[in-house]
Amino acid sequence: MMAGKWLRIRAIRFAFLVLALASLSPAAVSQQALARATKAYQQANAAYEKNDYAKAADLYRRALDEGVADSRLYFNYANSLFRLNQPGMAILYYEKARKLDPNDQDIAYNLRFVNANIVDKSPAPETNALTKAITFAHSAFSINEGLWITLGLFSLIFLSAILALYAGAAARGALITAMVLAALALLAMTPSLAIKIREQETLQYGIVLKPAVEMFSGPGENFQVLTQVHEGTKFEIVETRGDWVSVKLANGKGGFVRLSDLGKV
Amino acid sequence: MCKKGCRSKPMRFPRISIFHFSLFILAFAFSLSQADVSAEASISATQVGVGEPFQVTVQVTSDEKTEGLPWPQVEGLDKFTVAKNTGTTHSTQTTIMNGKISNRTLFIVNFTYTLTAQKPGVFQVGPIRYAHKTYDRNLGSANITVVKQEAGLTSQPSLTKRSAYVGEQLLYNLRIIPSQGVQQINLPQDLQKLIGEKFWFQRLDKNVEAKTVKVNGQDTRVFDVRIVLFPLIAGTADLSGIPVEYQQVSRTQRRRTGSVFDMFDDQFFGGAGNVVQMTAMASPISMEVKQLPPEAPADFTGSVGEYSISANLDKTSLASGDALTMTVTIRGDGEPKTITKPRLPDLGQFEVFDPEVTTGSAVQGSTLITTKTFKYVIVPHRRGEYTLGPVAFSYFDPARKAYAEAKSQPLTISVTQGKEIAASPNRVMSQREIADIGSDIRHIKSGSAPLRSENDFLYKHPWFWLLFSPTPVAFAMLFMVRTRSRKLATDATLKRKTLAGAQLKRRLKEANESLKQRNSREFYKALSQAVVGFASDKLNVEFRGLTLEDAKAQLRKRGISAASVAEYEKVLNMCDFGQFGGGERDEKAWKESLDATDNLLRMLDREL
Known part of the structure; x- marks a missing residue:
């Protein structure tokens, strides 16, 4: 009876805390705006397919004006700008797309393609295999992907620990191994993610x-x-x-x- | 125009004539009679040509040093141009007289007059008189026969225009008409100094060849020195006279003596005439240089004259990304340096590289023609049919007195699909970039999946960070539960104490069930068992079987407050009364009993 009351009070406090934290989240794009942007995006794609790049660019622009930041939208808009002989703007939107989706090979390719034909060129620095591997790993995931992976690894560590509490001796060894591997992966992941967040916030x-x-x-x-x-x-x-x-x-x-x-x- | 030599110099040592010799003897006789100063006069020739120089020399010998010796007095010099100079030497004479040796130093000064006759005739030079201190002598005189030169050189300058625009080509022609005896005609090496900074010039002919033309109806051998001039500065420009150097072989008449030595005067032996270096000075020419009109085209770079331009391609059909060469040739008679890059048409679909430039010049008639070729390497970006507009070059046409533009014919190029964009050779590209060249960008992303806002980063959401808490919290709780359960398994007292609450809950549930059944006895029994059982479990002391007083003593012993002990006694008495004394029958009394029991259990829970 007493314990039940106590638990109820705690639960109510926790719910208020969650609501308060949720209220601090950045304002998201409304569903209506997303719907309007999606419609304009699809119309723009159709215009692009018909080689009407000017119309496509205009429609992509409308979708962007809804406040939507989608790597596909950025990419397609950049393509239409490139077709309209605006390499600077095209590079700008390819870069925006890459920022959201660093793993996308199409974005990387088109960005290289357009960059290869601008006047000012910065030769790529010479790198060794280790640097290349680190760079590849660093750019292999976006910030949100990295955060989800971090959460997964973190949860995996404690879930393994929980299971290890009740597991038999044989299973406990495997669980501890999984826990250690997850912890190492988390250690490797965290600096890269921290750098990305720092770059996002400061650079x-x-x-x-x-x-x-x-x-x-x-x-x-x-x-x-x-x-x-x-x-x-x-x-x-x-x-x-x-x-x-x-x-x-x-x-x-x-x-x-x-x-x-x-x-x- | 200068028909005769303006300056001359002797090329051979002067010959001694009989007159010269007699004059010398006469002077020597005088010198013997004067111990301190003596003088003698000599003349290098008594028959010369017009413009041919000769010398009159007065040699003065003195015991004293020569500073302060006066020049001789020579009459008749006004018929000649005169140049004077002096030279000093000394000698020592040693004599032995009566066994005594004596030395005497003589100082010798030569006063030399270089005379040049300007016209033919017979002119007297002298009397020549020399006076110094007590010495005063007439050294004699001589008649000089000046004859007209049989040979010579005439230079006639001419200019095609006396009025021209800045940068316009003009021809300056210097016609040289040599007579007999003229050899080795030379123009001065540094013409720039003579022509001045107001002109840019170039000689049309490296070597001047003789040719025969009619002059005054007679075939005459002439040399034409052609120089093209480009005025550089507006205003009056003076072309100073250009000196023409030549060698004149002149024959000097000499009185024949009838001796065998006269043969050495024959031309065959080279002794019949003097070779004299002469200079004929061409007359200066003045001209007017006009400024170009204002409002020149933006791409005008100073070319004045008549110009043409042509453009052609080395191929008219190629694939995009391949290179072709467009050759633009500008040809004109203006100053060569003024031809600069032509104005290209809009080549937005092409990559254009800096041209390779070659310059050449040629002489057509009496005109210097400059040809400048620009070779552009251009690379089409995309396929299509292109017509390149005309290549243009702006210049000023002096004939029309207006600015003009030379244009080439438009060019047509057919570009087929190939490399979309060619690699520029002056760019730094990675291997990967090079591999990319020649293909197109990748196509747009399609699909009906709705857009999403991807810049909503998770780390900005607190709820995301809360997701990190469940697993460690669960682990902590489970760990504690596991630890406690292990402890309970080995500690009966603790287990009993820990389970006291659960036991109490079960007994109170039984009491509630009895209450629902309105069974007063069972209700109070359940309450009594809950109170006694809770105290027993918490204190790990069996209260059942103890008297009330013993139970109270145990409670006091364990630090339970007096109020709680009194309440314990009160509740147990109430339960006993309810079980065995008929007790309360109404629900209100039961409820009060339940509340009293609940109050007691709270008090015990706090204190135990």
Whole structure:
């Protein structure tokens, strides 16, 4: 009787806590908006199939305006932009798509294809097999996938531990092995995931959208022109100062470009 | 125009004439009579040609040092152009007289007059007089016969236009008409200094060949030196006279002596004439250079003249990604350096590389024609039929006095499917990129699956992090349960105490059942057993069988408060009364009994 009351009170408190935490979650796109975006997306696909790239791009744009961020939508929109001879914009949306789905081979291929034909080129750094393997593993999953995998591994460890409490000696050995392997996998996974989340939260990249953009030594046209970057060039955004953006190129060189000359990934 | 030599210099040592010799003897006689200063005069020739220089020299010998010696006084020099110079030497004479040796140093000064006659005739040079301190002597005079040159050189400059635009080609022709005895005609090496910075020039002919033309109705052998000029600066431009150097072989008349040595004067032996280096100076020419009109086209780079442009392709049909060469040739008579890259048509569907440029020039008649060729390698990106608009070049046409544009014919290219985009050779590409070239982008993603918002990252949701808690919590709980159950299995006291609650719950359930059946006796019995059993289980002491006083003593012994003990006594008395004394029959009394028992059990639970 007393214990029952106590349990009820605890359960009610927990429910309130869950509701409070849930209320802190980011606002999601409404189902109506998703439905409208999906409809525009499918119409855009049909227009693309008929080689009406302008119409397709317009419809993809409408879907994006609903606030939907779907890697397929980004990819298809980038394709239509490429067909419309807008390589800078195409690269921007391929990059956005890759950010959401780093494993997609089509995105990676088309991004390489368009990048191969822009003016400014950054030769890929030479890497050894180990670096390649680490890079591959790091880019093998998205943030959400990584988080689900982390949760799975974490839960597996404790489930194995629970089972091991009641299992016989033979089964306990296998369960402990599984637990150790899951723990190692979790240890390997966590830094990569942490880096990705950090990059997501702190790093921002930009793509040059105009044929040629002058890079200045300071945030203004009165500063010295350092170099000229061309459409499709990707760089890291260091900070934004009004209408100017401090950027860092892949070769380490930095400068300022106009905010209006670039698109943020 | 300068028909005669303007300067000359002796090429051979002057010969000594009889007059010269007699003049020398006369002067020597005077010198003997004067111990301190003596003077003598000499002349290199008494018959010369117009423009041919000769020398009159007065040699003064003195015991004293030569500083301050005056120049001789020579009359009749106004008929000649005169150049003067001096030279000093000294000598030592040793004499032995009466066994005594004495030395005497003589200082010798040569005062030399180089005279050039400007016209033929007989002119007297002298009297020549020299005076210094007490020395004052007339050294004599001589008649010089100047004859007209039989040979010489005429240079006639001409210019095609005296008024031209900046950058327009002009022909400067220097016609050289040599006479007999002229040899080795040379133009100065550094013409740029003479022509000046106002012109860019180029000689049309490397070697000047003689040719025969009619001059004043007579066949005349001439040399034409052709130079093309391009005025660089607007305004009045002066072309200074260009000197033409040549060698003149002149024959100097000499009085024949009838001796056998006269034969050495014959031309055969080379002794019949002087070879004189002469220079004929062409007259300067002045011209007017006009500025180009304003509002030149944006791509105008200064070419003035007549221009043409042509363009052609090495192939007109190819696959996308393959390269072709477009050759553009610009040809014109303007200044060569002004021909720059032509204006290409819109080649948006092509990749265009920097051209290979070659420049050539040729002489057509009296005009310098410059040809500049630009070879562009272009790569079509996509298949299709393309017509390349004309390639254009802007220039100024002086004939029409307006800017003009030379255009090539449009070119047609047929591009078939091939590599969509060609690899640029000046780009750094990875092997993977190279492998990608030649294919298309991958097709769009289709399918009817609805879109989803993928940028809704899980780590931003607290509920996601809560999902991490169930398994460790469950593990912890199960671990504790397992540990406790193991402990209970080995500790009976603990087990009894732990199970006290469950036993109590079971007994109270029995009491409730009796209450529902309105069985008062059984109800109070169940309550009594619940209270006694709970106390026994919690204290691990068997209360059943104990008297009430013993039970109270045990409770006190275990630290139970007096209030709880009193309540214990009260509840047990109530239960005894209910079981054995007929007790309360109404539900209200039962309910109060149940509440009193519940209150007691709470008190005991807290304290036990």
